[in-house]
Amino acid sequence: MNLLPLVLYAGAGVLYAFHFARRHPSAGRSATTLLLFAALAHTFVIGMQTMEVRHVPFANPSRAVSTFVWLLALSYLYLELTTDERAMGVFILPVLVGLQVIPVVYPGMEYSDPVLDSPWFWVHVSSLLFAYASFALAAVLGLTYMLQFKEIKKKQLGYFYTRLPSLQILDVMNARAVTIGWSFLTVGVVVGVLWTAQARLASPDSPNLQAMAFNDPKIFVALLTWCVYSFALVSRRSMGWTGRRAAWLAAVGFGIVLLNFLPINYFVTTSHTFY
Amino acid sequence: MHLFLLGVSHRTAPLDLRERLDFSSRDLGEAVEALAMRPSAAESVVLSTCNRSEIYVASDDPARAREELVIFLSEYHQLPPETFLPHLFVKEDAAAAGHLFRVAAGLDSLVVGEPQILGQVKDAFQTAAERRAAGPLLSKVFNWSFNVGKRVRSETALGEGAVSISFAAVALARKIFGRLQGRRVLVIGSGDISTLTAQHLRSQGVGDIVITSRTLAHAEALAAAVAGRAVPWEEMATALQTTDIVLTATGSQRPIITRQHLQGQAGRRRNDPLFIIDVAVPRDVEVSVGEIEQVFLYNVDDLQGIVDENLSRRTAEVDRAEAIVAEELSRFSSWRRSRGAIPTVVALRQRFDDIRRAELQRLDAKLAGLPPEVRARVDEVTRLVVEKLLLEPTEQLKALPDEETQVVYTDAINRVFRLRPDDSSAPTPDLSSPKAADRRTGDE
Numbered sequence: 001m002n003l004l005p006l007v008l009y010a011g012a013g014v015l016y017a018f019h020f021a022r023r024h025p026s027a028g029r030s031a032t033t034l035l036l037f038a039a040l041a042h043t044f045v046i047g048m049q050t051m052e053v054r055h056v057p058f059a060n061p062s063r064a065v066s067t068f069v070w071l072l073a074l075s076y077l078y079l080e081l082t083t084d085e086r087a088m089g090v091f092i093l094p095v096l097v098g099l100q101v102i103p104v105v106y107p108g109m110e111y112s113d114p115v116l117d118s119p120w121f122w123v124h125v126s127s128l129l130f131a132y133a134s135f136a137l138a139a140v141l142g143l144t145y146m147l148q149f150k151e152i153k154k155k156q157l158g159y160f161y162t163r164l165p166s167l168q169i170l171d172v173m174n175a176r177a178v179t180i181g182w183s184f185l186t187v188g189v190v191v192g193v194l195w196t197a198q199a200r201l202a203s204p205d206s207p208n209l210q211a212m213a214f215n216d217p218k219i220f221v222a223l224l225t226w227c228v229y230s231f232a233l234v235s236r237r238s239m240g241w242t243g244r245r246a247a248w249l250a251a252v253g254f255g256i257v258l259l260n261f262l263p264i265n266y267f268v269t270t271s272h273t274f275y
Numbered sequence: 276m277h278l279f280l281l282g283v284s285h286r287t288a289p290l291d292l293r294e295r296l297d298f299s300s301r302d303l304g305e306a307v308e309a310l311a312m313r314p315s316a317a318e319s320v321v322l323s324t325c326n327r328s329e330i331y332v333a334s335d336d337p338a339r340a341r342e343e344l345v346i347f348l349s350e351y352h353q354l355p356p357e358t359f360l361p362h363l364f365v366k367e368d369a370a371a372a373g374h375l376f377r378v379a380a381g382l383d384s385l386v387v388g389e390p391q392i393l394g395q396v397k398d399a400f401q402t403a404a405e406r407r408a409a410g411p412l413l414s415k416v417f418n419w420s421f422n423v424g425k426r427v428r429s430e431t432a433l434g435e436g437a438v439s440i441s442f443a444a445v446a447l448a449r450k451i452f453g454r455l456q457g458r459r460v461l462v463i464g465s466g467d468i469s470t471l472t473a474q475h476l477r478s479q480g481v482g483d484i485v486i487t488s489r490t491l492a493h494a495e496a497l498a499a500a501v502a503g504r505a506v507p508w509e510e511m512a513t514a515l516q517t518t519d520i521v522l523t524a525t526g527s528q529r530p531i532i533t534r535q536h537l538q539g540q541a542g543r544r545r546n547d548p549l550f551i552i553d554v555a556v557p558r559d560v561e562v563s564v565g566e567i568e569q570v571f572l573y574n575v576d577d578l579q580g581i582v583d584e585n586l587s588r589r590t591a592e593v594d595r596a597e598a599i600v601a602e603e604l605s606r607f608s609s610w611r612r613s614r615g616a617i618p619t620v621v622a623l624r625q626r627f628d629d630i631r632r633a634e635l636q637r638l639d640a641k642l643a644g645l646p647p648e649v650r651a652r653v654d655e656v657t658r659l660v661v662e663k664l665l666l667e668p669t670e671q672l673k674a675l676p677d678e679e680t681q682v683v684y685t686d687a688i689n690r691v692f693r694l695r696p697d698d699s700s701a702p703t704p705d706l707s708s709p710k711a712a713d714r715r716t717g718d719e
Contacts, residue, residue, distance in 0.1 A: 166452060
């Protein structure tokens, strides 16, 4: 079922690349239209899976990746439609396509652990996935900032100079994405801690819940992520770390998010395995 | 009806002659109205910029139109014809339309791809339209040219990139700061480039423009020109602390802005970008200033390099733009040919309809017994049969590939059906210009 959104994302990616290279307005409009169809198809897939398991499918890592891709696509579309700026599409679409391959290749089964039947769990996961989508956007904005900065600073105005927005716009959008992402990350982590404490009382024998501690790699890296983005916010306000430094922080932060979201989630953690 | 063009441009005439033949400094509408008095110009549009003076007319007799336009130019500008005749160029029909398309696309401009020309072509047409001088043919060809201009701008990079130092500086500022509204500018010294750049920045809506010069009177003169504020030379360092864009062009032999100046400032201002445009020779700003994070330092050679690069990029886009012009010209020519077949088509349909009516009249006695609704139905059916019979030939005639073939076909049809399309009472679109209509009304 995840194949159709993947194909549509890939098609939109090709059109965004063509639009970026040739700056043909109709190619840009077609790219946005195809991405809208891809997001709609993905909404349908997520909706079907929700009806099947009676909740939004993100307890299984592959389905969580699929839901993350869906949220990222919607967040990007919101950004594009509100700023009328398509240049970032060529950077976002490869992320969408690359991650959407995972649920296609490893579909996985949704969880069956009754310990997760709590509204707090769903607030926890959905907040974190939305935070990760915002961080992905911030990282792409940071990357494009660095490309644009390099050309202007070195006085070699070339390929990216004419295609990317101004440094100021990229920096402001980066700050906004990090702030939104950090807010959801904080909510997600706090709700996760509260829910774990509550669930431990209800299910004292659950090995997953017992493993929820700072020495669990997933929890440790999640807190590290929170520290990195907290530093990005504080340093921007009180140390003047805007521009290129903020861009680097956004890129490093998302690198850590990806590390936690994929290899650690799949192979290392013992606390977040309810499947 | 023919499209006819006569004019001078930067390619055919020197500047002093272009100045003497310029219409834009006088009332362009007055020129259009004066042209309307000439019988050979059924429709007319005058396009006049600093690089060209061109008159477009729709005329049945191009040779006569040429003579009358030369007399018009001579009388209007009070110049003997021999002073400008060797510099005139003349184009007809497809060549004239192609020229207008190239002009609107910016391909015929002194600086290829310059953006103002499309607006000037629109203004010229608007002036003529307001005076009812632009009829169906000129309306069609000018509106077509607007689309060509838009296509070339959206599908090629012909108009992209600044091609003057001052515009290049403003374009860079926009890439650094985005919108320039409210940005603070410091101008140090004065000169042509800094004045022009400050004026461009002002037109972009920057906030405070502070000007300082060793001679306060110079700073005050520039401040008056760009709605800025002059401050004494001693306040330069203070002004530097709060500015976003610095424009410097003094005659100083030693740098006046050093790394020490800005590192202290950078600490106080945290990490806000600072764009320094140093157009002075020798340079006013120490080279190492450009190494400071968030300081973007450009000197006159850097900006000239951007201009040269942009010009060469524009030149590389010329072929793509010419291809769009050629494609649109081919479509326009097809449209013109399809109009050329209209008198024959109208006459042919008239002949068939006459026959249909005559036959119905002949059978009137036999049909008299029928109820009125059945008679109406018979009338409708016969009309539909004629329509269907003529549908395919009409389409074929309109789609003939070239003028020669069209003449052969229309001539054959005229002979076979004994048509006299020129005498057709039905007006053809090209012949029903507002002015022609006005004249008819006047005659009545």
